[in-house]
Amino acid sequence: MLTRFTTLAIGDQSIYAVRTAYAMLSVLAHLPPAAEVEVTIVTDHPQRFAWLADTIRIIAVDAATVARWKGPTNYFFRCEIGVLQHLATLGEANLVYLDSDIIVRRDLGSFLAVLADGTRFMHMQERDIDRSRRAGEQTLWRQVRGKTAAGLTIRAPCTMWNAGVMAVPWAERGLIDQVAELTDGLMAQGVTHWLVEQLAYGQVFQHMPGLRTPVLQAAAPWMDHWWDNKPGYDAAIGEFLLEARLQGWTAAECAARIRQQPLTLRLSVRRRWYHRLLRVEPRHRESTS
Numbered sequence: 001m002l003t004r005f006t007t008l009a010i011g012d013q014s015i016y017a018v019r020t021a022y023a024m025l026s027v028l029a030h031l032p033p034a035a036e037v038e039v040t041i042v043t044d045h046p047q048r049f050a051w052l053a054d055t056i057r058i059i060a061v062d063a064a065t066v067a068r069w070k071g072p073t074n075y076f077f078r079c080e081i082g083v084l085q086h087l088a089t090l091g092e093a094n095l096v097y098l099d100s101d102i103i104v105r106r107d108l109g110s111f112l113a114v115l116a117d118g119t120r121f122m123h124m125q126e127r128d129i130d131r132s133r134r135a136g137e138q139t140l141w142r143q144v145r146g147k148t149a150a151g152l153t154i155r156a157p158c159t160m161w162n163a164g165v166m167a168v169p170w171a172e173r174g175l176i177d178q179v180a181e182l183t184d185g186l187m188a189q190g191v192t193h194w195l196v197e198q199l200a201y202g203q204v205f206q207h208m209p210g211l212r213t214p215v216l217q218a219a220a221p222w223m224d225h226w227w228d229n230k231p232g233y234d235a236a237i238g239e240f241l242l243e244a245r246l247q248g249w250t251a252a253e254c255a256a257r258i259r260q261q262p263l264t265l266r267l268s269v270r271r272r273w274y275h276r277l278l279r280v281e282p283r284h285r286e287s288t289s
């Protein structure tokens with residue numbers, strides 16, 4: 001069966017387009033030969049991706065659609081539900097959503113096989129928020145504990161999974177509608193935390209009654225999520241795409257480069273007190289290899 005990858009590039013800032021283009025080129029870079037895969041980008045700026053359109057399916061969405069996805073409270077991360085619901089209307093396929101700050105690192109053959117076998121994925125398991133010492137997670141737990149929506153009650157242990165990746169086999173595509181229902185239901189009961197969509201994906205993918213397999217698997221062995229080193233990766237990816245456009249590389253040529261010369265910056269670089277004290281920048285561009 002076909003597997004359909006997607007990511008979202010919404011908003012005027014060109015950096016969103018830069019990140020999504022690189023994320024999807026990194027998918028192309030690691031597809032096994034003759035893989036049954038469709039790579040897509042959902043965007044409100046389709047012209048930015050015209051140079052990739054012979055290889056990547058560019059799906060234009062208008063402002064009204066984006067507004068409908070965000071819902072009455074203008075909640076941006078709800079778009080990550082809307083886009084997968086939309087992808088499910090494009091024909092039979094296993095569905096994979098990647099954040100724009102995901103980079104695929106190794107051959108996707110085994111990932112595609114496990115997904116086709118009926119396994120759901122998110123990026124990786126984080127923490128049980130009911131026992132978390134982090135203030136933000138404690139707030140989220142206080143807001144959601146004991147609440148019921150979409151036929152699911154939020155209980156301890158409430159294990160949070162990172163939503164940089166969401167993948168669902170075609171047979172379980174109905175779960176996406178249940179994620180929407182759970183997110184909306186929790187928000188209607190006063191949940192305002194910005195991670196409610198990520199929590200809803202994790203809860204439905206782990207606990208929804210009637211799941212075909214109980215296992216939610218981590219996609220982290222195949223891909224990295226560089227959200228904690230944006231300055232480093234934004235700069236390096238920006239330079240790569242600038243060179244790609246100056247040289248006129250095709251999508252296939254970009255993918256070959258990414259495979260041969262992968263970006264190996266640290267995934268996490270934080271500004272510490274001594275950076276401020278010494279008036280220096282953290283080493284965002286330091287390589288790990």
Ligand SMILES: [Mn+2]
Pocket residue numbers: 099100101102164225227
């Ligand atoms: Mn992310």
